[in-house]
Amino acid sequence: MGKELFTIARIFGAYYEIYSEATSYALAVLKGKLRLKNSNERHPFVVGDMILAEKSSGEEWVISERLERKNYLTRKSDKGDSHVLCANLDQLAILASCKDPETKPGFIDRLLAASYHTEIPPLIIFTKKDLVSQEEIEDRETYYRELGYDVMSVSLLSEESILPLWEKIRGKRTFLCGNSGVGKSTLMNHLHQKTVQRTNLVSGSTKKGKHTTTNSFALFLEGNTVLIDSPGVKEWGILHLTPNELWESFPELRRVKEGCREIYCCELGSECPMRKYMNETMDETRKKSLESMIESLENPYRVTRRDHWSKAVTKRY
């Protein structure tokens, strides 16, 4: 029996849950060491990696090779090491809850900045739209749509949102990202049409989600549709970006960039059109997001202390 192409669906220490359409889910191990181009990588695989595996004589799947990654999402720690979260994505779904807990615009903006340089197109999904007025929903959607982003709003308590949502994710590999309690597991459950993951109640006192999801895993749905759930995050590190990349990741600043005289003019603090736009014209909320990210780059340790995955306290399944 020859080698078969799988995707890494989940990681349990030294074991990997792998998936292929032919075999469905299986457990696999890595025997020996995998030769990786980038020896700085902490783990040989992340969820979404495409690998080749074959059955050993003991009927165990053994991974022999990782295919080159089309793209990957990464965050950088204050110690300077990159943490690859997930590979081979078609879309980054930013789940932002309208209420209970309300996702801060700064969080959305950070993820948008982080995704720009990976060339993984973002999709903003406002969840819990049933908890706010129609007018508020339209304002939120218009705000990001005018910046050129793909946006939609859903209520996961009703079926009416499921079809439009399905249209956006069908045939794609989508990474779901958001604060804890925004509804990632609920969305996965709806789309899988059975409970694949225990959702948890939002804490009554803080209105913040209690933590449920413990590590990333991929769910394979019909028509090559893959959803990758991730633990709720409090903050999103952008330390892997250079200052210049950060400026360019804001579409409203990119539009005025043509007027920049030299590549690094914003860093030099000259009459850079992007800097001018930020000071004189930019929307106040977006300006705050950018300033906070600039501060993160200048003072990484202070920011990355808040930058870890939320700690998960409940079991999945």
Ligand SMILES: Nc1nc2c(ncn2[C@@H]2O[C@H](COP(=O)(O)OP(=O)(O)OP(=O)(O)O)[C@@H](O)[C@H]2O)c(=O)[nH]1
């Ligand atoms: N009103 C309302 N509640 C929702 C909606 N979607 C999810 N919820 C509720 O919000 C709570 C948290 O949802 P989860 O799906 O567990 O959130 P999560 O993003 O997976 O959280 P973590 O696992 O901590 O990352 C649950 O009580 C859900 O029932 C929605 O559209 N409207």
